[in-house]
Amino acid sequence: MQLSGTLSQLIEALRCLPGIGPKSAQRIAFHLLERDREGGSQLGQSLTKAMQVIGHCQTCRTFCEEPECSLCQNIKRQDSRLLCVVESPTDVLAIEQTGQYTGLYFVLMGHLSPLDGIGPNEIGLDVLERRLSDGNIDEVILATNPTVEGEATAHFISELCQKYDVLASRIAHGMPVGGELDLVDGMTLMHAFSGRKAIT
Amino acid sequence: MQLSGTLSQLIEALRCLPGIGPKSAQRIAFHLLERDREGGSQLGQSLTKAMQVIGHCQTCRTFCEEPECSLCQNIKRQDSRLLCVVESPTDVLAIEQTGQYTGLYFVLMGHLSPLDGIGPNEIGLDVLERRLSDGNIDEVILATNPTVEGEATAHFISELCQKYDVLASRIAHGMPVGGELDLVDGMTLMHAFSGRKAIT
Known part of the structure; x- marks a missing residue:
């Protein structure tokens, strides 16, 4: 016995998600079909639309739907x-x-x-x-x-x-605000020491 | 600054996957957009189709595309x-x-x-x-x-x-074939003892 064609295709397609192997793909497919068909359809449409519509801002390369993102278009940025x-x-x-x-x-x-x-x-x-x-x-x-x-x-x-x-x-490297000295790794501590500032 | 509408929608839709929270959803969305648009489109189409087409076999309830699955239709099953x-x-x-x-x-x-x-x-x-x-x-x-x-x-x-x-x-419970006695849990071992068979 084989799983139906559409189901095998779905399981195969799910494997494009990062960190999802064959077993997880099967579990996700069954979960969506059994418990959340609406969510599955919604996700299908969102994926199809996003892959077509979303491109890169020509100025700053972030994801956006227009040729230039809202941040780059904003001439009021000081x-x-x-x-x-x-x-x-x-x-x-x-x-x-x-x-x-x-x-x-x-x-x-x-x-x-x-x-x-x-x-x-x-x-x-x-x-x-x-x-x-x-x-x-x-x-x-x-x-x-x-x-x-x-x-x-x-x-x-x-x-x-x-x-x-x-x-x-x-950007400066050092102790994160609210962090504890004994929980911070050596590299960070080294940066914190070498980047110390005189108290004026 | 906000993420573009389509992107936010995709991230929200990805959260219907079992075990995927907001951060993972974001990571998956960015991964697909940056590295695997083809896989993302493919997955979108597969999901949309599967959610529409796949139903349950009216006889045995497994997933199938026809009213009855191939196993239930097979009159040759002994x-x-x-x-x-x-x-x-x-x-x-x-x-x-x-x-x-x-x-x-x-x-x-x-x-x-x-x-x-x-x-x-x-x-x-x-x-x-x-x-x-x-x-x-x-x-x-x-x-x-x-x-x-x-x-x-x-x-x-x-x-x-x-x-x-x-x-x-x-179905019988007991030692899995090839298993080792000291690695098996107590319940299984108990089942293996209580379900013992006389060697004839």
Whole structure:
């Protein structure tokens, strides 16, 4: 006995989700068919629509439906000569939630990872280079994640900035606010010490 | 700044998948948009089609696209007076792979779980009762999982069988073949001892 064609197809298609193997795919398919057909249909439509409609902002590369995202279109942003480089659209959300940053963004959609075939062009550094060469940017704030790949990407971009005489800065590393000294890893603690400031 | 409407909708829709919270939904959406748009479209279409097309076999309740599944339609099944009751369509697959059982199946699509609002009718025991009352079944093999709920369900169905004078049997519990005695739990070991057979 075989599962029906449509069901096998669904199980196979579910495996495109990250971290979902054959057993999980089967469980998800059965769960949706048995307990949540409405949710399943809704998800099917959302996926089909999103894959067609959502593209990248031509200026900052974040996901958006128009050619340019609402942030880049907003001419009222005060520090339009300040550019913050982040790895993902969620980072933009996190920074915007603080309400303190009023510059623009550039979203890499990943980080340099030569072993996975992700080079400068895959994370849009050609687009970034074009923006730097325009001369409209005074400072690039590198807010990639403090991981090995994130640091390497930041370093690469800082060299790009030098080429166009644009100031590059890296966000500060140190103790998170509310964190406890004995629970923090050694690297963070080292950064916190080396980046200490005189109390004035 | 907000995520675009279509993207928020997709993230919300992904949360219907079992075990997927808001953060995972976001990660999945970004993964599909960045790395696997083709897979995402494919999944969207498969979901939409499956939710519309796949129904239940009117005889055994398993998932199928026609009114009756291929197993129930197969008049060549030798022991058509033997009915094996299982919890899920995957159990049918597992039993069919052994190639030893030639009777019919009845798929409960779950087990009794009154606290979750799953009573006899939710697992199709009304359909099963109709089949028992037809007098075409000689024996019901209860192959629900050896869990508390599975045992309770098996017990409930065995009482239903008594009512219609149909023999009910439970699959054997004991040591799995190739298992090691010291790695097996106490309940299984107890079953293995109480179900021992004389060597003849």
